[in-house]
Amino acid sequence: MNLIFCRPADPESKGKVENAVKYVKQNFLLNRQFSTIDNLNAEAEAWLRRTGNAMTHGTTRKVPYEEWCNECKDLQPYVPMLARPAGNEYTVIKDNTIKFHGNIYSLPLGTYKGDGTKVYTTVDGADLIIKDRSGCEIARHIIPAGSGIKVHNRNHRADRSVKVAEYSRNVSELFTDKGAIAMFLEKLKERYPRYMRDQLMSIHSCYTDYGQQACDAALARCLKNHLYSANFFKEAVSELAAVRNVIPVTVKPLGDGQSRMMANINPGTSDIRTYERLFKQA
Numbered sequence: 697m698n699l700i701f702c703r704p705a706d707p708e709s710k711g712k713v714e715n716a717v718k719y720v721k722q723n724f725l726l727n728r729q730f731s732t733i734d735n736l737n738a739e740a741e742a743w744l745r746r747t748g749n750a751m752t753h754g755t756t757r758k759v760p761y762e763e764w765c766n767e768c769k770d771l772q773p774y775v776p777m778l779a780r781p782a783g784n785e786y787t788v789i790k791d792n793t794i795k796f797h798g799n800i801y802s803l804p805l806g807t808y809k810g811d812g813t814k815v816y817t818t819v820d821g822a823d824l825i826i827k828d829r830s831g832c833e834i835a836r837h838i839i840p841a842g843s844g845i846k847v848h849n850r851n852h853r854a855d856r857s858v859k860v861a862e863y864s865r866n867v868s869e870l871f872t873d874k875g876a877i878a879m880f881l882e883k884l885k886e887r888y889p890r891y892m893r894d895q896l897m898s899i900h901s902c903y904t905d906y907g908q909q910a911c912d913a914a915l916a917r918c919l920k921n922h923l924y925s926a927n928f929f930k931e932a933v934s935e936l937a938a939v940r941n942v943i944p945v946t947v948k949p950l951g952d953g954q955s956r957m958m959a960n961i962n963p964g965t966s967d968i969r970t971y972e973r974l975f976k977q978a
Contacts, residue, residue, distance in 0.1 A: 719748065783816035783827065792852065796824060798843030802852045803835050850894065863896045870903045872912050876919055883924035898926035902933045910937045 724743050730736040749761040786794045792803045796817060801824060807813065815834070818825045826835040837847045864881055871877040884895045903911050914933035918924065923932070 723747070783818040783825075785814050785816055788813040788815055794826070797839075799840065800846045801826070801835070801837050802846075802848040804852045807834060860892050860896070863893065867896050867899055867903075870900070870908065870911065871915060872908065873915065876915055880915060880919060880924065880929075884926065887924055895926040898930055902930055906933050906937045 720740070724740060728736075728739075730739065745761075749764075750759065752759055786796065788794055788803060788808045790808055792805055792807045793800050794803065794815060794817075795801075803815065803826065807815070807828075814829065816827045816829075816831075818827070819839070822839055824837045824839050825833055826837075827833050835849065835852070837849070840847060868874060868877050868881065881896075885892055888895055899911075902914070910933050913936045914929055917932045917936070918929050923929075
């Protein structure tokens with residue numbers, strides 16, 4: 697809301713308000729003594745009932761209190777409405793993104809609240825500003841050159857409502873060896889204090905994709921080799937999961953003796969120089 701200052705006693709803007717204040721100041725407050733604000737307000741209301749609100753107005757020839765009672769029948773309750781923010785309206789996709797001029801831009805986790813979720817965009821220089829219905833900025837991205845580009849802010853993937861300490865406890869519960877995971881997370885906290893949430897998110901994603909057994913084995917491998925990083929953990933768990941998914945090939949023995957004899961025959965090979973001579977003669 698912008699404040700607009702008007703000239704004193706300007707009848708087109710606030711002259712009527714100033715006159716009402718002047719009426720109370722000069723006829724009620726002047727030289728009046730009071731003990732508390734509550735007593736002063738009660739005395740002012742009683743005074744208005746006896747004077748200003750109950751007396752006939754000199755110009756309109758109407759009693760203010762009676763006019764107020766007549767107008768109350770037509771007054772409607774005030775219902776506040778949020779003004780639509782400035783900018784173009786866009787629909788939020790389920791993965792908390794929007795499409796803008798051929799590119800995809802990320803939004804904070806939880807922006808999507810069902811079908812019909814809208815946001816509003818404005819362009820400020822090279823920045824794309826995204827606001828919610830109340831006009832509050834929820835995301836800001838640099839507009840890239842070209843189209844078909846996914847512009848993501850990695851902070852948008854994190855659930856900021858969950859604290860890092862609580863997130864660490866939740867991740868610890870996913871592993872069988874509580875002591876091992878506690879040691880691993882402590883090392884991560886020492887090495888990556890600013891990116892601890894991202895480290896936890898990566899580990900939790902591995903558990904979702906590969907399961908507890910593979911994660912337990914990957915944790916043991918990382919501790920054994922002193923590999924303290926979520927990237928090392930992810931590489932280990934993906935490698936172990938790939939090894940477990942290899943299907944062993946069973947070789948069936950051949951049936952009769954002739955078949956076994958044929959299997960042991962080594963086929964003859966030709967000398968490549970023979971073919972070279974033939975090509976030269978041609």
